Protein backbone atom coordinates (compact mmCIF):
# COMPACT_ATOMS: atom_id res chain seq x y z
CA UNK A 1 0.00 0.00 0.00
CA UNK A 2 1.51 3.39 -0.98
CA UNK A 3 1.77 6.30 1.46
CA UNK A 4 -1.66 7.86 2.05
CA UNK A 5 -2.80 11.37 2.97
CA UNK A 6 -4.58 11.91 6.27
CA UNK A 7 -7.94 12.69 4.66
CA UNK A 8 -9.49 9.21 4.71
CA UNK A 9 -7.74 8.32 7.99
CA UNK A 10 -9.31 11.28 9.79
CA UNK A 11 -12.76 10.73 8.30
CA UNK A 12 -12.81 7.14 9.60
CA UNK A 13 -11.27 8.14 12.95
CA UNK A 14 -13.86 10.87 13.48
CA UNK A 15 -16.74 8.56 12.66
CA UNK A 16 -15.27 5.67 14.63
CA UNK A 17 -14.45 7.63 17.80
CA UNK A 18 -10.73 6.90 17.83
CA UNK A 19 -7.52 8.79 17.01
CA UNK A 20 -4.49 8.13 14.85
CA UNK A 21 -1.12 8.17 16.60
CA UNK A 22 1.36 10.59 15.03
CA UNK A 23 4.78 9.45 16.12
CA UNK A 24 7.99 11.42 15.53
CA UNK A 25 10.72 9.60 13.63
CA UNK A 26 14.43 10.36 13.59
CA UNK A 27 16.23 7.12 12.74
CA UNK A 28 15.83 3.57 11.50
CA UNK A 29 15.14 1.91 14.84
CA UNK A 30 12.34 4.35 15.65
CA UNK A 31 10.67 3.90 12.24
CA UNK A 32 10.94 0.11 12.52
CA UNK A 33 9.52 -0.04 16.05
CA UNK A 34 6.49 2.14 15.30
CA UNK A 35 5.57 0.45 12.04
CA UNK A 36 6.09 -3.10 13.36
CA UNK A 37 3.74 -2.37 16.28
CA UNK A 38 1.12 -0.71 14.06
CA UNK A 39 1.35 -3.46 11.44
CA UNK A 40 0.90 -6.26 14.00
CA UNK A 41 -2.14 -4.49 15.44
CA UNK A 42 -3.53 -3.54 12.02
CA UNK A 43 -3.61 0.12 12.93
CA UNK A 44 -3.22 3.10 10.59
CA UNK A 45 -0.34 5.32 11.65
CA UNK A 46 1.23 8.72 10.94
CA UNK A 47 5.01 8.98 10.84
CA UNK A 48 6.00 12.58 11.36
CA UNK A 49 9.35 14.25 10.79
CA UNK A 50 10.32 17.63 12.18
CA UNK A 51 12.71 20.07 10.54
CA UNK A 52 15.26 18.89 13.12
CA UNK A 53 14.67 15.24 12.23
CA UNK A 54 15.30 15.97 8.56
CA UNK A 55 18.50 17.82 9.43
CA UNK A 56 19.62 14.99 11.74
CA UNK A 57 18.92 12.03 9.48
CA UNK A 58 19.21 13.73 6.06
CA UNK A 59 15.89 14.12 4.19
CA UNK A 60 16.79 11.43 1.66
CA UNK A 61 17.62 8.84 4.35
CA UNK A 62 14.48 9.65 6.25
CA UNK A 63 12.27 9.29 3.18
CA UNK A 64 13.93 5.99 2.22
CA UNK A 65 13.44 4.63 5.74
CA UNK A 66 9.74 5.42 5.49
CA UNK A 67 9.60 3.83 2.03
CA UNK A 68 11.13 0.68 3.55
CA UNK A 69 8.50 0.75 6.28
CA UNK A 70 5.75 1.00 3.65
CA UNK A 71 7.25 -1.88 1.68
CA UNK A 72 7.46 -4.16 4.70
CA UNK A 73 4.00 -3.49 6.10
CA UNK A 74 0.38 -3.60 5.02
CA UNK A 75 -1.31 -0.68 6.77
CA UNK A 76 -2.16 2.92 5.81
CA UNK A 77 0.86 5.10 6.62
CA UNK A 78 0.97 8.89 6.19
CA UNK A 79 4.25 10.79 6.12
CA UNK A 80 3.75 14.16 7.76
CA UNK A 81 5.92 17.24 8.30
CA UNK A 82 5.73 18.22 11.97
CA UNK A 83 5.87 21.95 12.81
CA UNK A 84 6.76 23.28 9.37
CA UNK A 85 7.72 26.91 9.90
CA UNK A 86 8.07 28.23 6.34
CA UNK A 87 6.39 27.81 2.98
CA UNK A 88 9.74 26.67 1.52
CA UNK A 89 10.09 23.82 4.04
CA UNK A 90 6.52 22.66 3.39
CA UNK A 91 7.10 22.84 -0.37
CA UNK A 92 10.31 20.84 -0.09
CA UNK A 93 8.49 18.10 1.84
CA UNK A 94 5.55 18.07 -0.59
CA UNK A 95 7.94 17.89 -3.56
CA UNK A 96 9.77 14.95 -1.97
CA UNK A 97 6.65 12.86 -1.40
CA UNK A 98 5.29 13.75 2.05
CA UNK A 99 1.54 13.16 2.06
CA UNK A 100 0.72 15.68 4.78
CA UNK A 101 2.33 18.83 6.18
CA UNK A 102 1.84 21.07 9.17
CA UNK A 103 2.35 24.79 8.77
CA UNK A 104 2.74 26.17 12.26
CA UNK A 105 1.94 29.86 12.22
CA UNK A 106 0.70 29.80 15.82
CA UNK A 107 3.32 32.34 16.93
CA UNK A 108 2.24 34.82 14.23
CA UNK A 109 -0.61 37.32 14.32
CA UNK A 110 -4.01 35.93 13.25
CA UNK A 111 -3.79 37.60 9.83
CA UNK A 112 -0.16 36.53 9.25
CA UNK A 113 -1.01 32.97 10.28
CA UNK A 114 -3.91 32.97 7.81
CA UNK A 115 -1.75 34.35 4.98
CA UNK A 116 1.07 31.81 5.47
CA UNK A 117 -1.28 28.86 6.01
CA UNK A 118 -3.34 29.74 2.93
CA UNK A 119 -0.21 29.83 0.76
CA UNK A 120 0.79 26.35 1.96
CA UNK A 121 -2.75 24.97 1.52
CA UNK A 122 -2.91 26.19 -2.10
CA UNK A 123 0.35 24.44 -3.00
CA UNK A 124 -0.37 21.31 -0.95
CA UNK A 125 -3.88 20.75 -2.27
CA UNK A 126 -2.67 21.16 -5.85
CA UNK A 127 -0.42 18.15 -5.07
CA UNK A 128 -2.99 16.03 -3.18
CA UNK A 129 -1.35 16.71 0.19
CA UNK A 130 -3.31 17.51 3.38
CA UNK A 131 -2.45 20.44 5.65
CA UNK A 132 -2.60 20.89 9.42
CA UNK A 133 -2.72 24.45 10.78
CA UNK A 134 -2.43 25.66 14.36
CA UNK A 135 -4.30 28.25 16.39
CA UNK A 136 -3.35 29.03 20.00
CA UNK A 137 0.02 28.38 21.60
CA UNK A 138 1.18 25.50 23.78
CA UNK A 139 3.29 26.31 26.82
CA UNK A 140 6.74 24.70 26.99
CA UNK A 141 9.90 24.61 24.95
CA UNK A 142 9.61 24.47 21.17
CA UNK A 143 12.39 25.28 18.71
CA UNK A 144 14.42 26.57 21.66
CA UNK A 145 11.73 29.17 22.41
CA UNK A 146 10.22 28.89 25.88
CA UNK A 147 6.55 29.84 26.05
CA UNK A 148 5.76 30.32 29.73
CA UNK A 149 1.94 30.18 29.68
CA UNK A 150 -0.64 28.43 27.51
CA UNK A 151 -2.41 30.69 25.09
CA UNK A 152 -5.56 28.59 24.70
CA UNK A 153 -7.24 28.48 21.31
CA UNK A 154 -10.09 30.97 21.12
CA UNK A 155 -13.20 29.15 19.82
CA UNK A 156 -14.34 32.47 18.32
CA UNK A 157 -11.45 32.31 15.83
CA UNK A 158 -11.65 28.76 14.53
CA UNK A 159 -14.40 28.99 11.91
CA UNK A 160 -12.84 32.03 10.26
CA UNK A 161 -9.37 30.44 10.31
CA UNK A 162 -10.51 27.14 8.82
CA UNK A 163 -12.78 28.74 6.22
CA UNK A 164 -10.29 31.32 5.02
CA UNK A 165 -7.25 28.98 4.92
CA UNK A 166 -8.89 25.74 3.76
CA UNK A 167 -6.83 23.61 6.18
CA UNK A 168 -7.76 19.94 6.56
CA UNK A 169 -7.15 19.72 10.31
CA UNK A 170 -6.45 22.09 13.18
CA UNK A 171 -4.03 21.80 16.09
CA UNK A 172 -5.42 23.50 19.19
CA UNK A 173 -4.07 24.52 22.59
CA UNK A 174 -6.14 23.15 25.50
CA UNK A 175 -3.42 22.61 28.09
CA UNK A 176 -1.06 20.04 26.58
CA UNK A 177 2.59 21.03 26.09
CA UNK A 178 5.72 19.72 24.45
CA UNK A 179 8.41 17.83 26.36
CA UNK A 180 8.53 15.73 29.53
CA UNK A 181 7.62 18.42 32.08
CA UNK A 182 4.02 19.28 31.36
CA UNK A 183 2.78 20.11 34.84
CA UNK A 184 4.47 21.46 37.96
CA UNK A 185 4.93 19.01 40.87
CA UNK A 186 1.76 18.97 42.97
CA UNK A 187 -0.26 20.54 40.15
CA UNK A 188 -3.36 18.60 39.11
CA UNK A 189 -3.06 17.71 35.37
CA UNK A 190 -5.92 19.39 33.55
CA UNK A 191 -7.04 19.82 29.96
CA UNK A 192 -9.64 22.36 28.84
CA UNK A 193 -12.21 19.94 27.43
CA UNK A 194 -14.73 22.79 27.60
CA UNK A 195 -12.72 24.63 24.92
CA UNK A 196 -12.52 21.46 22.80
CA UNK A 197 -16.32 21.05 23.09
CA UNK A 198 -16.93 24.66 22.03
CA UNK A 199 -14.61 24.27 19.06
CA UNK A 200 -16.35 21.04 18.03
CA UNK A 201 -19.73 22.73 18.25
CA UNK A 202 -18.61 25.46 15.90
CA UNK A 203 -16.67 23.14 13.60
CA UNK A 204 -18.71 19.94 13.40
CA UNK A 205 -17.04 16.96 11.71
CA UNK A 206 -13.68 18.73 11.55
CA UNK A 207 -10.54 16.83 12.64
CA UNK A 208 -8.72 18.32 15.63
CA UNK A 209 -5.07 17.62 16.50
CA UNK A 210 -3.44 17.45 19.92
CA UNK A 211 0.26 18.24 20.14
CA UNK A 212 2.28 17.69 23.29
CA UNK A 213 0.31 14.56 24.13
CA UNK A 214 2.93 12.27 25.66
CA UNK A 215 1.99 10.63 28.95
CA UNK A 216 5.57 10.43 30.27
CA UNK A 217 5.42 6.83 31.47
CA UNK A 218 6.71 6.72 35.03
CA UNK A 219 8.00 3.21 34.33
CA UNK A 220 10.56 4.57 31.87
CA UNK A 221 11.29 7.66 33.97
CA UNK A 222 12.16 5.29 36.84
CA UNK A 223 14.45 3.15 34.67
CA UNK A 224 16.24 6.27 33.43
CA UNK A 225 16.66 7.58 36.97
CA UNK A 226 17.83 4.22 38.31
CA UNK A 227 20.45 4.03 35.58
CA UNK A 228 22.18 7.36 35.94
CA UNK A 229 19.71 9.76 34.30
CA UNK A 230 18.21 12.80 35.91
CA UNK A 231 14.56 13.50 35.13
CA UNK A 232 13.24 15.17 38.24
CA UNK A 233 9.49 15.89 38.16
CA UNK A 234 8.80 14.60 34.64
CA UNK A 235 4.99 14.57 34.26
CA UNK A 236 2.78 13.94 31.21
CA UNK A 237 -0.87 13.92 30.18
CA UNK A 238 -2.83 11.17 31.99
CA UNK A 239 -3.87 8.41 29.60
CA UNK A 240 -7.55 8.58 30.51
CA UNK A 241 -7.62 12.22 29.32
CA UNK A 242 -6.11 11.20 25.99
CA UNK A 243 -8.65 8.36 25.69
CA UNK A 244 -11.42 10.91 26.25
CA UNK A 245 -9.87 13.17 23.58
CA UNK A 246 -9.51 10.25 21.15
CA UNK A 247 -13.24 9.50 21.44
CA UNK A 248 -14.06 13.11 20.56
CA UNK A 249 -13.19 15.29 17.53
CA UNK A 250 -9.47 14.73 18.18
CA UNK A 251 -8.31 12.57 15.26
CA UNK A 252 -4.51 12.93 15.60
CA UNK A 253 -2.50 12.64 18.79
CA UNK A 254 1.19 13.63 18.63
CA UNK A 255 3.72 11.59 20.57
CA UNK A 256 7.45 12.17 20.66
CA UNK A 257 8.70 12.53 24.24
CA UNK A 258 7.32 9.10 25.20
CA UNK A 259 9.39 7.53 22.40
CA UNK A 260 12.50 9.39 23.55
CA UNK A 261 12.01 8.19 27.11
CA UNK A 262 11.44 4.56 26.08
CA UNK A 263 14.51 4.60 23.82
CA UNK A 264 16.73 6.28 26.39
CA UNK A 265 15.59 3.91 29.15
CA UNK A 266 16.57 0.93 26.99
CA UNK A 267 20.03 2.29 26.27
CA UNK A 268 20.77 3.52 29.79
CA UNK A 269 19.85 0.14 31.29
CA UNK A 270 22.25 -1.75 29.04
CA UNK A 271 25.05 0.77 29.64
CA UNK A 272 24.56 0.50 33.38
CA UNK A 273 24.08 -3.30 33.57
CA UNK A 274 26.81 -4.20 31.10
CA UNK A 275 29.64 -1.62 31.08
CA UNK A 276 31.69 -3.85 28.78
CA UNK A 277 29.16 -3.64 25.89
CA UNK A 278 30.22 -1.65 22.85
CA UNK A 279 28.30 -3.26 19.99
CA UNK A 280 25.56 -0.67 19.18
CA UNK A 281 23.15 -3.50 18.37
CA UNK A 282 23.31 -4.64 22.00
CA UNK A 283 21.74 -1.44 23.26
CA UNK A 284 19.72 -0.32 20.21
CA UNK A 285 17.80 -3.61 20.14
CA UNK A 286 16.26 -3.25 23.62
CA UNK A 287 15.70 0.47 22.98
CA UNK A 288 13.80 -0.39 19.79
CA UNK A 289 11.82 -3.09 21.61
CA UNK A 290 10.77 -0.54 24.24
CA UNK A 291 9.38 1.78 21.57
CA UNK A 292 7.54 -1.08 19.91
CA UNK A 293 5.79 -2.09 23.13
CA UNK A 294 5.03 1.54 23.97
CA UNK A 295 3.42 2.15 20.57
CA UNK A 296 1.41 -1.09 20.87
CA UNK A 297 0.17 0.04 24.27
CA UNK A 298 -0.89 3.43 22.88
CA UNK A 299 -2.72 1.89 19.92
CA UNK A 300 -4.62 -0.57 22.11
CA UNK A 301 -5.27 1.43 25.25
CA UNK A 302 -5.11 5.11 24.37
CA UNK A 303 -5.80 5.76 20.68
CA UNK A 304 -8.30 2.97 20.09
CA UNK A 305 -6.98 2.45 16.53
CA UNK A 306 -6.31 -1.31 16.77
CA UNK A 307 -7.84 -3.18 13.81
CA UNK A 308 -8.86 0.05 12.06
CA UNK A 309 -6.53 -0.53 9.11
CA UNK A 310 -8.93 -3.16 7.78
Ligand code: G3H
Nearest residue numbers: 024050052053178256257
Ligand atom coordinates in the same frame (compact mmCIF):
# COMPACT_ATOMS: atom_id res chain seq x y z
O1 G3H B 1 7.05 19.06 18.83
C1 G3H B 1 8.21 18.79 18.53
C2 G3H B 1 8.65 17.40 18.35
O2 G3H B 1 8.81 16.76 19.59
C3 G3H B 1 9.86 17.35 17.49
O3 G3H B 1 10.97 17.79 18.20
O4 G3H B 1 12.05 19.49 16.72
O5 G3H B 1 13.35 18.29 18.50
O6 G3H B 1 12.61 17.08 16.44
P1 G3H B 1 12.33 18.19 17.41
Ligand code: 13P
Nearest residue numbers: 179211212213214256257
Ligand atom coordinates in the same frame (compact mmCIF):
# COMPACT_ATOMS: atom_id res chain seq x y z
P1 13P C 1 5.33 15.42 23.18
O1 13P C 1 6.55 16.22 23.54
O2 13P C 1 4.30 15.51 24.28
O3 13P C 1 5.64 14.03 22.82
O4 13P C 1 4.66 16.12 21.89
C1 13P C 1 5.13 15.82 20.60
C2 13P C 1 4.56 16.72 19.58
O5 13P C 1 3.61 17.45 19.77
C3 13P C 1 5.20 16.69 18.25
O6 13P C 1 4.69 17.67 17.41
Ligand code: ZN
Nearest residue numbers: 178211212254
Ligand atom coordinates in the same frame (compact mmCIF):
# COMPACT_ATOMS: atom_id res chain seq x y z
ZN1 ZN D 1 4.07 19.48 18.37
